[in-house]
Amino acid sequence: MTKNNKPYRLRLPGPTAVPEQIRMALAEPVVAHRGPEFAEVMAETGQLIKPILGTANDVMAFTSSGTGVMEAAIANVLAPGDKALVLVNGQFGDRFVQIIEGLNLQADTLEAPWGEAVAVDEIAKALQDGDYRAVVAVHNESSTGAVADLEAIGSAVRDSDALLVVDSVSGAGGLELQQDDWGVDVLVTASQKALMCPPGLGLASVSEKAWNVIENGAGQARFYWDFRRARESAAKGQTAFTSPMPLIYGLRESLRMIHAEGWPNTLARHRRLSSALRAGVQALGLAVFTKSPMLSDTVCVFEMPDGIDGSAIVRHFYETYGTVIAGSRSKLRGKVIRIGTMGCITDEDIRLDLEQLEGALSELGWSVEGGVGQAALEAALQPAN
């Protein structure tokens, strides 16, 4: 229940609602983190996640939010004096720059206006001109709804000495990922977005090309985050330090659910629901904020019409319906609203999202023609022919 006794509905682009089945799994007993029982859980989880990330790598787990594993990726790849080229088109690209500078390393940026994608053809040129240890990108920019073309970015980086480091915190589990085929060297994600778990588990998957740098590290500053130790532990079905057991039970359950639905079906559901929500909201006369040709399937970002404050919409959702959606905590504050379309959501969720948005808009004085939004949403929900 919310503070004013409405049934609580979590529709953020993360953390996302945790389904009952996963909440039950979180309650499994804590066992020894270096015992055979837990090693079995780790082994199953490790196998189930590979197709979701599109990798044959053993995935390493850390107790942290997403930002922790973003920092881990940087700390393992860059040594003092090394420079990274960061693709920045939103809040999380900015965060990578802050992490790199916070570690006393150097970041150059290739930027695009928020909502657009960074021009991939500029990457190859930048790599020729500068001496970069890494190219750093955000797969799904949750602040704007823009998806990066990782396949194209990977081709631009693949034949250079640079490593491609990618944050897919809000992509993995809801967007296609082919880490190995696309040439992503270090991929990090976290539990609380499309993977439907509570926050607190960070994951990292590392290519052979990146291991060469990490193993022969020339002075990288790291301890808890040291991927070398994490890799040795992962091979034994362990984490280097005490595992967040409930979250790993939860992740195993989440992955079992995804495989039971069928991974391609999970992806298709994310695409269908996000497209339908956008169609419905656009029919109300609102614009999709995202200008990138690759629109996110895991978060929908809408621009507010003149005179409508996004923060007031967010407040109305919470106070009137008990629904929690996101505005913006960045320079887009008040200008956009963001609704998560990832995790365990259904047709019914986005129908409610649209209905409640109509209510909020008319309350704030934006006149909406009745039924038009729903008709567009329902049409988009129909399977193609």
Ligand SMILES: *Cc1c(COP(=O)(O)O)cnc(C)c1O
């Ligand atoms: C949520 C998110 C993160 C991580 O945030 P934490 O609060 O540290 O878990 C990182 N990158 C993106 C793109 C995100 O959406």
